[in-house]
Amino acid sequence: MLSPDAWIAGAIFLVAYVVIATERFDRTLIALLGGLVVVGLGVIDQHDAFAAIDLNVIFLLVGMMIIASALSRTGFFEWVAVRSVVLSRGQPLVLLVILSVVTAVLSAFLDNVTTVVLTTPITLSISRRLGISPMPYLVASILASNIGGTATLIGDPPNILIGSAAGLSFGDFLVHLAPVTLVVFAAYLGIVTFMFRGHLQVPTEQREAALEATEPVAIHDRRLLARVLIVAALTLVGFLLHSLLGLEAATVALLGATVVMLVGRLDPHEMLRSVEWSTLMFFVGLFVLVEAVVHVGIIGAIADVLVQATGGDAGLASIGLLWFSALASAIVDNIPYTASAIPIVDQLVQSGLPAQPLWWSLALGACLGGNLTIIGASANIVVANQAAREGYPIRFLEFLRYGAVVTLASLAISSIYVWLRYLS
Numbered sequence: 035m036l037s038p039d040a041w042i043a044g045a046i047f048l049v050a051y052v053v054i055a056t057e058r059f060d061r062t063l064i065a066l067l068g069g070l071v072v073v074g075l076g077v078i079d080q081h082d083a084f085a086a087i088d089l090n091v092i093f094l095l096v097g098m099m100i101i102a103s104a105l106s107r108t109g110f111f112e113w114v115a116v117r118s119v120v121l122s123r124g125q126p127l128v129l130l131v132i133l134s135v136v137t138a139v140l141s142a143f144l145d146n147v148t149t150v151v152l153t154t155p156i157t158l159s160i161s162r163r164l165g166i167s168p169m170p171y172l173v174a175s176i177l178a179s180n181i182g183g184t185a186t187l188i189g190d191p192p193n194i195l196i197g198s199a200a201g202l203s204f205g206d207f208l209v210h211l212a213p214v215t216l217v218v219f220a221a222y223l224g225i226v227t228f229m230f231r232g233h234l235q236v237p238t239e240q241r242e243a244a245l246e247a248t249e250p251v252a253i254h255d256r257r258l259l260a261r262v263l264i265v266a267a268l269t270l271v272g273f274l275l276h277s278l279l280g281l282e283a284a285t286v287a288l289l290g291a292t293v294v295m296l297v298g299r300l301d302p303h304e305m306l307r308s309v310e311w312s313t314l315m316f317f318v319g320l321f322v323l324v325e326a327v328v329h330v331g332i333i334g335a336i337a338d339v340l341v342q343a344t345g346g347d348a349g350l351a352s353i354g355l356l357w358f359s360a361l362a363s364a365i366v367d368n369i370p371y372t373a374s375a376i377p378i379v380d381q382l383v384q385s386g387l388p389a390q391p392l393w394w395s396l397a398l399g400a401c402l403g404g405n406l407t408i409i410g411a412s413a414n415i416v417v418a419n420q421a422a423r424e425g426y427p428i429r430f431l432e433f434l435r436y437g438a439v440v441t442l443a444s445l446a447i448s449s450i451y452v453w454l455r456y457l458s
Contacts, residue, residue, distance in 0.1 A: 078330075133157065143266075158420075204276065
């Protein structure tokens, strides 16, 4: 029998989720409002609510946002875009592959939201240079960013949440998720080149004219670029070694960001303004909301039902979690879904089910499931908003046509991987 507090927490949680999913109001405001209401009504006291805010997640994101912002100031991303056009010799399909690779790699090491914020304007500019529709490139950018972000701890917000909650390191994500991500990405390249082959035809004369009109882009500040790249490389090494050093990933990220500002002589006030504070406050609200439903026993009850439903079968629980996570992430955005799923998985592990297949199934389902719909991940929404402002709205059903095929292939590959590596 659920307590009155449980009914209140559950109702507030569900209402917040529905409003966030419909995007009628700003999701940061809704998450914060939901979190503050459960505290104000006494469902959870302020001390427990604030203790639930995972500062490791918050500060890890702050550090990486500052490093990415410093890198963008050097002209690095514009230079990569122009080099991609030249390298592809203006061949649209070749360019699609090159931009996909660049987006996936950057997403793995900068996080996919930051990557698409920086690359979407560049993608639109390239399309204008070639005189073709940017839609295939925008869709491909979303799909590639979510796949690339799956490979590392810092690549996608769900991974950051999972890594912090489960005590998994940067190296753990590389070892367990990078191999399957590479296979998924190879499948993605085959799928998108096939799906878009008829949409990217440019006459030879137009292609050559675009190449000739492509102005060489120079790095704005080579000295700053060198310093940022060195610090970024050392930061990644720090992520790999943070367990040996006895440091959390957030400490490493903040240290890297501080050193970048110091050696680059960057104004800290200006750099801090480049941080996406609305995203961070969204996390704050989510942490409090989720802690409320954990506190009143809802999560424990759900976990008990799942244990009984699966009969303690690790294979059924893991593969079921992978596919359910993908579907749920496509509906409500993978960040709030993951935040609410983590305590359930934790309960399942405590009930005796093996941890490895469950945590990696959650990560794969949440990250790759974000490719199913245009609202499935934060990176998707960022690209859609930027594209709409430029006059290129990405329709829900239009994106679904491509996202569904890539997602189904990704989940099939992931299911085989989880089964063979952890369950057979």
